[in-house]
Amino acid sequence: MVTATHRESRVLVSEAAIQHNIQHALDRLPAGTDLLAVVKADGYGHGLLRVARIAAASGATGFCVAVLDEALALRAAGFTQPILVLGIVDPRCAGLAAAQNIALPVGSLEWLEAALPVLEAAETAPLRVHLAVDSGMGRIGFREVADLQNAAAFGAAHKAFDIEGLFTHFATADAADTTYFQTQVARFKAMLAALPTRPRYVHVANSATSLWHAACTCNAIRFGVAMYGLNPSGHDIPDVPYALEPALSLVSALTFVKRLPAGEAVSYGATYRAQQDEWIGTVPMGYADGWLRRLQGFHVLVDGQFCEIVGRVCMDQFMIRLPKAYKPGTPVVLVGQSGEAEITLQDVADYSHTIHYEIACALSERLPRESVDRI
Ligand SMILES: *Cc1c(COP(=O)(O)O)cnc(C)c1O
Numbered sequence: 001m002v003t004a005t006h007r008e009s010r011v012l013v014s015e016a017a018i019q020h021n022i023q024h025a026l027d028r029l030p031a032g033t034d035l036l037a038v039v040k041a042d043g044y045g046h047g048l049l050r051v052a053r054i055a056a057a058s059g060a061t062g063f064c065v066a067v068l069d070e071a072l073a074l075r076a077a078g079f080t081q082p083i084l085v086l087g088i089v090d091p092r093c094a095g096l097a098a099a100q101n102i103a104l105p106v107g108s109l110e111w112l113e114a115a116l117p118v119l120e121a122a123e124t125a126p127l128r129v130h131l132a133v134d135s136g137m138g139r140i141g142f143r144e145v146a147d148l149q150n151a152a153a154f155g156a157a158h159k160a161f162d163i164e165g166l167f168t169h170f171a172t173a174d175a176a177d178t179t180y181f182q183t184q185v186a187r188f189k190a191m192l193a194a195l196p197t198r199p200r201y202v203h204v205a206n207s208a209t210s211l212w213h214a215a216c217t218c219n220a221i222r223f224g225v226a227m228y229g230l231n232p233s234g235h236d237i238p239d240v241p242y243a244l245e246p247a248l249s250l251v252s253a254l255t256f257v258k259r260l261p262a263g264e265a266v267s268y269g270a271t272y273r274a275q276q277d278e279w280i281g282t283v284p285m286g287y288a289d290g291w292l293r294r295l296q297g298f299h300v301l302v303d304g305q306f307c308e309i310v311g312r313v314c315m316d317q318f319m320i321r322l323p324k325a326y327k328p329g330t331p332v333v334l335v336g337q338s339g340e341a342e343i344t345l346q347d348v349a350d351y352s353h354t355i356h357y358e359i360a361c362a363l364s365e366r367l368p369r370e371s372v373d374r375i
Pocket residue numbers: 038040086169205206207208222223224225226232
């Protein structure tokens with residue numbers, strides 16, 4: 001998708017906020033613990049390379065990504081830190097990963113068996129492998145001790161592999177009820193104990209675990225959404241050990257302003273009609289930018305005031321009702337602060353019946369990302 005640099009709509013990313021969130025996470029970690037910055041999905045919409053650069057400068061010692069291509073993009077940009085892909089990669093790509101010193105997750109002996117000839121043909125350094133344990137997430141990984149042991153033994157028996165990690169992922173680390181979490185912890189401990197040697201990296205903690213279950217750190221954390229200043233639980237657990245600073249704001253500017261006579265309609269379906277003579281402004285952003293169609297009836301900020309989104313959100317534009325005439329070019333804040341008022345990603349998510357993760361990731365490539373000191 002073409003990035004629209006000649007349009008006012010853009011995502012602003014606060015370097016200071018990301019730095020602050022990482023610093024506080026690091027302060028709570030035992031010495032020698034690695035913080036792996038999770039930068040998958042274009043850094044949760046904040047920009048892959050930008051976030052990786054800030055994270056590395058702030059003390060992150062490595063990165064986690066979702067897919068091999070994100071890892072390759074980091075390598076192509078010159079990042080030399082450890083990188084772990086979190087999703088299963090086609091074993092035919094094992095040689096490519098090994099050649100670029102990218103670690104892959106493995107959840108079955110079959111995967112290792114399929115990757116072995118690929119690696120032997122590629123003649124690279126050993127492929128770094130993190131054995132994935134499915135302790136209750138039900139997504140990827142070993143569920144049985146014997147299967148894990150067989151895979152570990154196969155990995156140890158072949159020079160093509162370097163079994164450097166063991167990890168799991170929690171389904172409910174962000175929930176107030178910790179019963180299921182404790183079940184997963186117990187299962188993971190049993191799997192770890194069944195390995196003859198402890199790998200270099202043992203990691204279980206996502207952001208929620210790092211915030212609310214600090215005892216479960218092992219020796220690395222996979223720090224994602226909290227790095228971007230968002231509470232992993234949404235509203236469920238408001239108490240956090242340090243203030244999370246949101247890193248993202250979303251801004252635009254009015255492109256068109258008109259007086260709409262009472263009874264006249266706005267946007268597709270003519271679902272909105274002016275109750276009286278109204279000032280209507282047009283904002284150059286739409287669902288193709290990730291500003292969801294269901295945000296009709298929500299609001300944005302102009303000059304510190306909440307302005308309702310009227311009529312359907314179009315692909316590239318939407319309309320708002322203004323309290324008075326404003327000139328084209330007047331700033332519009334979709335996420336962030338304007339005067340005393342603020343709209344958070346959580347507010348947008350609540351209105352859309354989803355989670356802030358989804359709103360941030362949906363912001364499309366058409367929106368330029370820009371670094372700012374503070375938002
Ligand atoms: C995405 C992901 C994370 C990061 O989760 P946050 O909630 O954003 O901290 C950690 N581990 C795995 C396996 C993931 O897929």
